[in-house]
Each structure stands twice: as C-alpha cells, then as structure tokens.
Amino acid sequence: MMHQNNYIVCLLFFTLIFSSCEDKLDGPNLIKKSIAYHDPAGEWKNFQKTFYFRDKRPDKEGREYNVQINIPNSYFKYVNSGQGLVYEVSQESCLTAIGEGADCERALMMRNYYFYLWGLPMKLLDEGTLIDKEVKKELIHDKESFVARIPYEKDVWYFYFDPEDFRMIAYKFYKDEKNQIGEIVYLENELVVGKMKIPSDRSWFRTESNEFLGTDFLLKAGD
Numbered sequence: 001m002m003h004q005n006n007y008i009v010c011l012l013f014f015t016l017i018f019s020s021c022e023d024k025l026d027g028p029n030l031i032k033k034s035i036a037y038h039d040p041a042g043e044w045k046n047f048q049k050t051f052y053f054r055d056k057r058p059d060k061e062g063r064e065y066n067v068q069i070n071i072p073n074s075y076f077k078y079v080n081s082g083q084g085l086v087y088e089v090s091q092e093s094c095l096t097a098i099g100e101g102a103d104c105e106r107a108l109m110m111r112n113y114y115f116y117l118w119g120l121p122m123k124l125l126d127e128g129t130l131i132d133k134e135v136k137k138e139l140i141h142d143k144e145s146f147v148a149r150i151p152y153e154k155d156v157w158y159f160y161f162d163p164e165d166f167r168m169i170a171y172k173f174y175k176d177e178k179n180q181i182g183e184i185v186y187l188e189n190e191l192v193v194g195k196m197k198i199p200s201d202r203s204w205f206r207t208e209s210n211e212f213l214g215t216d217f218l219l220k221a222g223d
Helices: 002-023 027-038 104-117
Strands: 048-056 064-070 075-080 085-090 093-098 136-140 143-151 156-161 168-176 181-193 196-206 212-222
Touching (some): 027 156, 027 196, 075 104, 085 104, 093 104
Antiparallel strands (some): 048 064, 075 085, 085 093, 168 181, 181 196, 196 212
8 A cells, every 4th residue: 555655656656756847948948949849959159151052932933942041150152143232241340232223221131031930949049039938729720839929129930849859840920010010931841960950841831811922942051
C-alpha cells in the first residue's frame, strides 16, 4: 500500500511539473524554441553566403536571381541578370542601384527585406522587438499551430509554429490589423545550410481576398 501511495505521489508530482512547463510557454519562449529548431548552432549571426532563388508569379514569367548576404558586415547584393537589376549595399551605404526603377532607397529596403524574412525566426530576437506574452492557437491548413504576435511601429506580424517541433510554418502581417488587410505566407520544405534549416518555399496570399501573389523558391546556398 505504501509503494502504491508513493507511486501516486510521484505521478502527481511529474504531472504537475510537466503541466507547469506547458503553462510557461509564452511568446518569447516560443520564439526561442523555434530558433533552437532552425538555427541550433547560432550560425545566422555569422552568415556569409549567396542564396539562389527562383520565383513563380500569376500571369507573369518567373524570375531567377541571387542574393549575397554577409551578416557581420551588413553587406547585401541582389543580382537579377534577366531584368538587368543590381542592388548593392554595405552598412548604410548604397554602392549600386542599376536597372529600371532602381534607386538607393529601394536598395536599402531590399537589404532589410531579405535580411529580415530569410533570417526568420532568428530576427525576432533583435533588440527592441516586443513579443506579446500570450501564445494563441490557430488552425493552419487544418492543423493546429502556436501563434506569436509581434507589433511593430507600422504593421503587426503573426508567426505560426508547429506545436511538435516548433518549426515555423507561416507568417502574416497586417498593414491594417483592424480590417485585416495584409499578406500571409505559407512555408514548405527546408534547405539545410550548415546546421540551419531554412524554410525554402514561401507562397504569398492576400489576407483580405486569399489572392495568390506568388511563390519564392530558395534553390541553394553557395559561397
């Protein structure tokens, strides 16, 4: 009888421990768990490689282009030979902006765009990022996901994670959260670069109409 009572006490103890751990899954911890999945060795902060992309757009010809990223030196170079576009940025200096509609303002915007989106979820721990404490649950493609909300100055972002391994499966941003005007991006497949697992296929849709905007395919990463 004593052994049985001890067993019950131990069982209750471990149940309380695990329940307590689950209850503590707040927004910042959810992001950290996802980073542990996507960048377990902390390689993104020293990333220096070239990404090779192809895209698919409705009613338009697909494009191929490459993006050189050097995180330690904040260096970025975008080359789309088919359209004659070249953007090059070092730190906050615009070195090159060549092609139709190209200018230095767009070059800096492109640098920030690629550093942020292709550095997710690691970029979510950048200094000054305010992550909502509350973690919500939502269905993505009929599968439950954990959701973290991050309000920025001009827009509000939502990030969706698989509850089993915490990999990022989608992200969404609202320019107008009240009227739910924005875009959502669904992630499929991964490219392994070193020990990083980078979501490689990213399909974009409008949130207000479910209009398909296009898919970006990360084909490979090279030196």
